[in-house]
Amino acid sequence: MKESIWTRTRAAAPARETLSREQIVQAAMETLDAEGVAGLSMRKLAAKLGSGATSLYWHVQTKDDLIDLVIDETYGEVDVPEPELAGWRSGAMLFGHSLRAMILRHPWLPEVVYTRPSLGPNATSLGSRGLVLFGAAGFAERDVDFAMSSVMSYVFGTANAEVAIRTAIQNSGQTTEEWVSDVLEQARVAIADDTEMQKSLRRRSNRDLATMHNEAFVFGLDCLLDGLETRVKK
Amino acid sequence: MKESIWTRTRAAAPARETLSREQIVQAAMETLDAEGVAGLSMRKLAAKLGSGATSLYWHVQTKDDLIDLVIDETYGEVDVPEPELAGWRSGAMLFGHSLRAMILRHPWLPEVVYTRPSLGPNATSLGSRGLVLFGAAGFAERDVDFAMSSVMSYVFGTANAEVAIRTAIQNSGQTTEEWVSDVLEQARVAIADDTEMQKSLRRRSNRDLATMHNEAFVFGLDCLLDGLETRVKK
DNA sequence: CTAGTCACTCGCACACTGTACGACAAACCC
């Protein structure tokens, strides 16, 4: 007996310093978070990994596939509480906050997520855990799905809009305060004869952008959950 | 008298066969609707208009600016009923349906709309009319803005998700039925040990995709509006 | 020890992108 399977498998593991799909996905995630979709190119990604550009194509079929993988990774970051722990309503609230936080951490997501369906393992697992949560609430059959996707859609919608503003600020190269006051000034001129917009503008202009977004988010989510609660089977 | 001012101005009007910004925007809209963002290139657009590629840059500063213009055009297609006509609640319902229909007509929108803020004339006018509508409901000061953006976010969220599925089907080259049954089969395998997902799957599998989306949309919107209604000042 | 096979890397090339630049031309004003 020259060598056991154990030593054999052990030796086969490192083999050669080599790229791995996980490595590539993680590097792509970093680039996306830092520079957005426009900042991600296969050549730059390869350079970051110290390899040739086309080497990536052995581990990943196309750039789009790579993005699919990164997207699924983000879904893995979302918490879905189990209904026993918190009850469905506060569970849904926590779920919403976790999903929103994830999207804000990955502001490139809205730009790519609507060009493909998400069927990766993390996405489906999220869906499954979501269904458990909303299933426990006691909705009628099909309302379980409707309830869950309502909440997800609402959260995506609000977070996406928030992301749009954030990227705009970042691209402008200004501070948030500068940008806000610029936009407000611009708006003031544009709507000189629009009393309704002026009122809204006055309401917004003294408030911090981030806290306003937070308040708006929980306001709408509360409303939606209120509405959902009345649909629960008595 | 050889020619009056009338004939002169008449002659001066066309001046020379020339591109116009409106023409370009409209052609870009057509291409986007038909082929999506990936199908729009300045060269192809110019060819469609029978002009040189770089000629477009006299009328439009960059491709991104052009897309901004097209986006604003789409906002112009959204109906916002006046509150006197329908009351705020059914007005909001109509608004939601109109916005959703607009997004479904322009499935490329989600892909580009979250990388920039929308401050064009049609976008701001939509915002203004929206504020009139929700302002008439009788919300407390800041809740007017919150209510409106909740509804918009929800509608965007649902419509975007719908768009994602539609594009996926289109890209697959299959019919909707083929695609659905393929995905269901794929899902069935993936979730062999997940009873919650299986229940959901069984619920979905017999239903037409489009009507399911419609039902889900009005279900969630109704819930949200129910919740909003309880926030109206008494 | 050699020959062969697999797993993986990578340089080159192709077609295509957005757009800066500067030369051109047609219409207008004086």
Added chain:
DNA sequence: GGGTTTGTCGTACAGTGTGCGAGTGACTAG
């Protein structure tokens, strides 16, 4: 008729995703 404005467009540059085929190191069978 000269000059200015308005508009067009060919060329060029730097960059993109990725197909192809040659190359290389590690392992296995004989």
